[in-house]
Amino acid sequence: xxxxxxxxxxxxxxxxxxxxxxxxxxxxxxxxxxxxxxxxxxxxxxxxxxxxxxxxxxxxxxxxxxxxxxxxxxxxxxxxxxxxxxxxxxxxxxxxxxxxxxxxxxxxxxxxxxxxxxxxxxxxxxxxxxxxxxxxxxxxxxxxxxxxxxxxxxxxxxxxxxxxxxxxxxxxxxxxxxx
Amino acid sequence: xxxxxxxxxxxxxxxxxxxxxxxxxxxxxxxxxxxxxxxxxxxxxxxxxxxxxxxxxxxxxxxxxxxxxxxxxxxxxxxxxxxxxxxxxxxxxxxxxxxxxxxxxxxxxxxxxxxxxxxxxxxxxxxxxxxxxxxxxxxxxxxxxxxxxxxxxxxxxxxxxxxxxxxxxxxxxxxxxxxxxxxxxxxxxxxxxxxxxxxxxxxxxxxxxxxxxxxxxxxxxxxxxxxxxxxxxxxxxxxxxxxxxxxxxxxxxxxxxxxxxxxxxxxxxxxxxxxxxxxxxxxxxxxxxxxxxxxxxxxxxxxxxxxxx
Numbered sequence: 001x002x003x004x005x006x007x008x009x010x011x012x013x014x015x016x017x018x019x020x021x022x023x024x025x026x027x028x029x030x031x032x033x034x035x036x037x038x039x040x041x042x043x044x045x046x047x048x049x050x051x052x053x054x055x056x057x058x059x060x061x062x063x064x065x066x067x068x069x070x071x072x073x074x075x076x077x078x079x080x081x082x083x084x085x086x087x088x089x090x091x092x093x094x095x096x097x098x099x100x101x102x103x104x105x106x107x108x109x110x111x112x113x114x115x116x117x118x119x120x121x122x123x124x125x126x127x128x129x130x131x132x133x134x135x136x137x138x139x140x141x142x143x144x145x146x147x148x149x150x151x152x153x154x155x156x157x158x159x160x161x162x163x164x165x166x167x168x169x170x171x172x173x174x175x176x177x178x179x
Numbered sequence: 180x181x182x183x184x185x186x187x188x189x190x191x192x193x194x195x196x197x198x199x200x201x202x203x204x205x206x207x208x209x210x211x212x213x214x215x216x217x218x219x220x221x222x223x224x225x226x227x228x229x230x231x232x233x234x235x236x237x238x239x240x241x242x243x244x245x246x247x248x249x250x251x252x253x254x255x256x257x258x259x260x261x262x263x264x265x266x267x268x269x270x271x272x273x274x275x276x277x278x279x280x281x282x283x284x285x286x287x288x289x290x291x292x293x294x295x296x297x298x299x300x301x302x303x304x305x306x307x308x309x310x311x312x313x314x315x316x317x318x319x320x321x322x323x324x325x326x327x328x329x330x331x332x333x334x335x336x337x338x339x340x341x342x343x344x345x346x347x348x349x350x351x352x353x354x355x356x357x358x359x360x361x362x363x364x365x366x367x368x369x370x371x372x373x374x375x376x377x378x379x380x381x382x383x384x385x386x387x388x389x390x391x392x393x394x395x396x397x398x399x400x401x402x403x404x405x406x407x408x409x410x411x412x413x414x415x416x417x418x419x420x421x422x423x424x425x426x427x428x429x430x431x432x433x434x435x436x437x438x439x440x441x442x443x444x445x446x447x448x449x450x451x452x453x454x455x456x457x458x459x460x461x462x463x464x465x466x467x468x469x470x471x472x473x474x475x476x477x478x479x480x481x482x483x484x485x486x487x488x
Contacts, residue, residue, distance in 0.1 A: 071212065071220035071250075071480075082181045082484050085208040093216070121217040 006161070007151060007174040012133075015150040019131060020052050022148050023100065026129075030062050033098040038115050039068040039086035042103035044165040045133055049102065065090035067101075072114035088118075095123030104163040106132040109144035134161050134174060183481050187306040189295045190315035191356035199361060203325055205477035206470070213249060213472055223252040226483050229277050231287045232309070233259040233294075238444050238468065239309050239319070243286050246475035252483075255282070270294065271301050278304055283486055284479070287311075305482045313347050313408065319443050320353035322474040324361060326467045327398055330439055335362035340392045342424060343402030343451055346373045347409065350402060350443045355381050368392040369424060372413040373404075389424050393434055400441040401426060401451045417450060427453040431461065439463060 007015070027033040030053070037046025043066050053059040070085040101115055112130060119125065133150035139157060153176070155161055160177040164170070183198050212220055228247050232240055240256075247254045257277070274285060286307045287295055292314035299306045310316040324334050331337060339358050345351045345367045358365045359382055366384040367374060379385050386392040393399055404420065414420050426440065440452070440462040448454050456462060 068208070070208075071222045073222075076222050077225075077484060077486060084181045085205060087208070088211055117221065121212075121215045121219070123216060 001177065001179055003162075003178075004176045005173060006134075006153060006176050009166075009172040012150075012172045012174065015133065016048060016052055017056075019133075019148055019150060020049055020057060023049070023053070023131070024057060024059070027098065027100070030059050032096075033100060034063040034065060034092060034094060035100050035102055036090070036094075036115075036119065037064065037066045038101055038103040038111060039066050039088070041105075041163065042066075042101075044167055045104050045131075045163075046102040047167070048165070049131075063092050065092065067115055067118055069111055069114040069118050072118040074110060074114065090122050093123045094119060094125045097123075097125050098127045098129070099125040100129045100131055102131045104132065105134045105136060105161050106130070106144070106146055106149075107136045107139055107161075109140045109142035112144050113142050133163060136161060182485065186482070186485055187295070187299045187308075188317050188478055188482065189299060189306060189308050191317045191320050191353045191360065192315065194317075194357075194360070196360050199321065199324070199357065202321055202474065202477045202481065203328060205481060206325055206473045209249075209476040209480070210470070210473040213469075213476075219249050219251060221251045222480060223247070223250040223483050226250075226283045226486065227253040227255070227281060228284045228286060228479070229255050229257060229282045230309075231257045231274070231277070231285060231289075233287070233289045234310070236288055236309070238471070239288065239316075242468070242471045243307075243309060243318075243475055246472050246479055247286075249472070250476055250479060250483075252284075252479070255280075270298065274298060274302050274304075278302055284483065305486060307478060307482065310349050312349065313352075314349050315353045315356075316349040316443075317353050317357075318471070318475050318478060319350050320357040321478070322467055322471040323350075323354055323400060323441060323443065324357050325470050325474050326441065326463055327363075327439070329466070329470065330463055331397065334358065336364075337398060338364045338366070338396045339398045339400065340366040340368050340386070340396040341400045341402065342368045342389065342392065342426075344373045344404045344413075345369050345378060345402070346375050346413075347405040348402050350400075354400060355383055359383075366392055366395060370414050370420070389426070390430065390433075393426070393430065393438060396438055398439045398441060399426065400443070402443065403445065403447055403451060421450055425449075425451050425453065426456050428455045428459070431456060437461060441467060443467070 037043040050064045066089045068086040068088040070083050129147040131148040132146045135149040135152045162175045164173045166172050284305045286309050288309040289311050292312035294311045295306050295308035327334050341351050368386045442464045
């Protein structure tokens with residue numbers, strides 16, 4: 001197994017600042033926008049961006065929630081692996097709000113498909129956007145593209161992209177892992 | 180560990196402690212789901228479930244049906260009263276006929292103890308026991324423990340007394356298994372005639388004085404007297420039963436602590452529990468009903484995940 005560093009902590013920090021600025025361009029003071037981290041791994045990116053928007057860009061009253069998509073997946077009973085559910089925590093209504101989905105890696109697009117269905121349980125948003133740190137080009141199964149992307153990566157299907165976060169994995173880094 | 184160790188839920192007796200924890204963790208997620216504006220997830224849209232009720236039920240049947248519909252399963256219902264069982268069809272024939280219509284899972288209540296176990300050996304479907312005679316009622320015990328866990332934080336180490344008609348109660352037996360498995364201390368309390376002879380062999384304390392039992396416990400689970408299962412008289416009169424084994428506000432106030440009151444329903448107000456207790460905030464009877472849907476969703480979801488495509 002070999003692994004290559006795609007992004008180090010410094011590069012990630014620069015990208016996060018750019019993504020934060022791009023969000024502000026479109027959503028101004030976020031009074032009508034909510035951030036939704038897709039569980040399990042999108043939570044870390046969502047928290048990091050929210051923290052940055054609050055402290056460094058002085059956005060007040062930023063709303064952030066976490067959405068678990070386990071019960072909406074299209075591969076229930078189809079694989080050997082059983083998916084473990086995570087906590088959904090959305091303590092506001094998304095009716096008539098702009099929603100920004102946040103996830104670390106966009107790969108086949110199936111998680112986002114599930115998230116699009118799942119969010120309907122919380123109301124009808126006016127608009128849904130997608131922000132991902134890594135966009136794995138050429139591997140999509142569905143017509144889903146990010147509105148905000150940190151870095152585009154060309155990886156073949158056998159390879160794996162792993163995003164590490166300081167809060168959970170002791171370091172900020174993105175690796176390309178191949179067997 | 181994210182899979183149950185069993186393919187059917189026939190009784191708590193067949194479960195391991197980690198199965199119960201998995202069911203509870205999954206139920207936590209479903210409890211969040213059923214409190215959303217739209218209370219439905221699409222997980223089981225390709226699963227068909229038959230609810231076979233060979234014995235009367237309101238709560239359990241509705242709770243199962245709701246749990247199934249919240250998971251998007253297709254549901255068919257069957258009550259023995261209006262069926263060919265009356266025409267002499269055997270249980271296996273009835274169920275196999277239903278399974279020929281491509282049913283994946285069977286939820287069954289039956290007056291005979293062991294009906295679920297018997298069926299699981301002879302038909303190809305996942306079976307959930309929704310009560311078999313005076314034997315087991317596993318989902319009720321799971322939702323009872325889940326409600327204790329929700330109210331008191333943990334089941335392990337808690338003192339739980341089950342009061343009333345232990346002899347005819349499937350809820351009592353399943354609760355004893357479930358509570359012991361999770362490390363709770365269990366006591367049964369009732370008239371001697373309604374306590375099975377060797378019940379202490381299950382590792383439970385036996386008490387015939389309600390006041391002493393309540394003094395000892397953190398949680399009291401009040402059972403209904405199952406008159407429909409009694410072919411002889413087990414106590415002199417309902418009035419005398421109430422005086423000895425009914426809880427009322429006075430009795431609870433005279434204890435030097437606040438205990439939690441549970442009841443699996445249906446309540447006979449004024450017999451095993453007075454209205455002021457049943458409607459007080461000490462009682463978590465309606466929480467039990469809400470949790471019942473979440474726990475049954477978890478059980479159905481986890482068993483369905485074992486059905487291969």
